Amino acid sequence: MSLKVFDGFKFAKLPTPIHNMDPRAKFIMTMGIFAAALLFQNIYALIVIFLIQLPIVYASKSWRKWAGSMRAGLLLAVLIFVMNFVFGSTFVFSAAMTLRFVTLMSTFSLFFMTTSPDDLGLALEQTHVPYTLSFTFTTAVRLVPTMALDAQTVIDAQRSRGLELDRGNFMKRIRNYIPILIPLIVSAIRRSIELAEALESRGFGASPNRQPLIVLRMKATDYLVVTLTILMVTLAVYVYLYVPLPILDIPIKMPKIFPWF
Secondary structure: OOOHHHHHHOOOOOOOOOOOOOHHHHHHHHHHHHHHHHHOOOHHHHHHHHHHHHHHHHHHOOHHHHHHHHHHOHHHHHHHHHHHHHOOOEHHHHHHHHHHHHHHHHHHHHHHHHOOHHHHHHHHHHOOOOHHHHHHHHHHHHHHHHHHHHHHHHHHHHHHOOOOOOOOOHHHHHHHOHHHHHHHHHHHHHHHHHHHHHHHHOOOOOOOOOOOOOOOOOOHHHHHHHHHHHHHHHHHHHHHHHOOOOOOOOOOEOOOOOOOO
């Protein structure tokens, strides 16, 4: 079992133009790619949207982590393709839905890999999101890699004790994960209690008017990225409404197993 998909939530500070961007500009760029990917079912359009991200990944110098995250999500991508294909979709449509998932996973992975949780929290506060909500969100982002590391540690420990996770039928494999879930739940509860006690000891929420030490300011490059994102989304909507895209026709279709679907 690989948990490398959660590497996409691990931030590492690098001196790149993508890391130095304002989190608000990066979020708008991410949501623009997200909206464009949801807009199209045409596989050619989805390929173009996916390829748009590659220069951004290259500029962020995060090829290794990005590629590891994509490889870790490969099993889920295959599952999406198989489920679409088995339940009566064509081969091309199933491939398009899989590519849409990969594109969405890639853009959010890139956002979290290049955005500091501290900067993300500041951006949420400056957009008038209540501090308690922004703190909850950024804390969850920080804890995801930690929980993944804990899960991998428990899995390795249980395997060293002879637990075989990949043996048996489907129900047997589900039962095999019970010795992993119980330590993880206990660890999560213990960590949440420690976090709550630490916040209480520091007077969390005592002052309703917090003033951040650092104030984020968007630069000219950030405004340029926002402008290009708006133009990209506008172009995507125009193409979707008025431009007939070529259709890849591969007449392969799995017969429906359940005719009532």
